[in-house]
Amino acid sequence: MSILTQTWYIYARNFKTWMAQPALVIPSIIFPAFFFLLFAAPLGGVTNLPDFPTDDYEAYMTATILVMSVVFSGADAAMAILADILSGYFDKLLLAPINRFSILLSSLLMAGTRALFQVIVIIVIALILGVSFKGGVPGILFIAVLATILGMAWSCVGLMIAIKTKSAQITQTSWLLFMPVAFLTTAYMPKDFLGGWFKWAVTINPVDYVLDSIRVVVITGWAWGDIMLGLWVLIGMTALALGVATWMYRRETA
């Protein structure tokens, strides 16, 4: 039995577990809807500022909501694997004659699935609100892929916290860790409008570069010059997260 088959079996089980908890699925729809309602609509006036890159604030916010949602989905991945660790089911998986990386891999695939689901929900809401994606249909697919990968990268962080601490209390508060990377960005305004320590924090926050790439595809279109940097940052960040998570997973389960 190949590692892919094993991964598929565990993934199928993880997927069913997720579907069996509507309490986890429904908020991932409501959360972005609220975001549009609470931020995009009332703050729309900022587009009147000189040099604001678009006059469609909902389009601007689409990228923000996408990135925030997938970053926070890292906490979901953490809680999912923690539930298995605490119930003892994780040990049952470790006892099976399977490649143990299939467990990690299936958790990441599940994280990707959850992120993708969020992404689709957000894009649908944005389309309903009349956001016009300048990158067209290929642009929508492109940002969906980017956001999903970003979600998986941050899920690695969540998985690490869960595997390392094995504590529900600590893992539940892991979203505190995701907060600064999600909010210290150009979520609401372009960088030129920011100042002081905030601007500095945004500059060193890798997530902001990915946010920027996604936003360019939404509000400008295929401006490759502005997209590439975020793409490289995403690749680097994902590689690092995967590497560290794999290393830590090997240490904790060997």
Add this chain to the structure above:
Amino acid sequence: MSGGDTVQVEKLVKVYPGDVKAVNGIDFSVARGEFFGLLGPNGAGKSTTMKIMSTLLRKTSGKVTVAGHDVEHNQMEVRRSIGFAMQEVGLDDLAQGRDFLVTQGLLYGLTPAASRARAGELLELVGLTEAAKRKVGTYSGGMRRRIDLVSALMHNPPILFLDEPTTGLDPQSRHAIWGHLEQLNRNGTTIILTTQIMEEADRLCQRVAIIDQGVIVAQGTPKSLKAEVGGDVVILTLGQDGAAQGESLTNKVTSLLTSRNYVLGVSAPTGNGAQLSVTVRNGGEVVPDLMRFLGDNGIAVSNLSVASPTLDDVFLKHTGHKIRSDSTSGDELGQITKAMLGVNQRR
């Protein structure tokens, strides 16, 4: 190391961080088809040993082979050969009972069809067919134990590890599990079980190792271990109206009894002379002769009971303390048989 052994543990040591020695150099081996018990209190090192044997935990030193495979160098082969029901059940609460088992089978390499068939069989075996479509999270304690147990059997493992499989269960569920385990062992499965329930070890295990503070203090068949403690105790109540008999009779009976070669000692525990406590070899076998002998000598006996030493007594002898403070197993009551000649011969 004999050729028939399927599990071998040699000089096993496990030291946890903080220099906690959980297992301190234990040796034992288990033959193919044997039902073997590790008996000891909480913290004795039983679970640690089981986790090392099942590849879940790394040992500090020593050598462990399972089904001929080294537990560290050949993990996959070891895992394929064993089923392990851990002390804490590890269930997928959100899955339906049947789905949980089927996934388990798939992970052990069964085809989907074979896995479904096997799940059906095992659900039937432990009486969970009705509950197969319910989520495992809704199961009662006994049901959870049973499905956890059969989840370890999906791939028909030749060796089964059970870490306190009936702890926390009501007597009825416990007896049901025992029945399943005996059945499995009869069908050829090698079983290694840990327990702190004396009755469980006594009833199920062909051989036990008594473990305390990371060390094996005694090893053997339950019968031989109990025999080491000393003989059985026969409690006699003399005469038709007990206490009226007086001391002379007691003395007469005592001297009569000590002439029999199977009698190891006689004492009058209650002090009133009516009751005598006679320590004998093989209580069950000698009682008929004892009764005939007393009858021939004109001594009337109104009541008789036989008590055997329990594994509790064995544990006490080797460690100086009882295995559990709340250790009132049904065993002790069960073996005091109030009958004239129908003495219950214990296994």
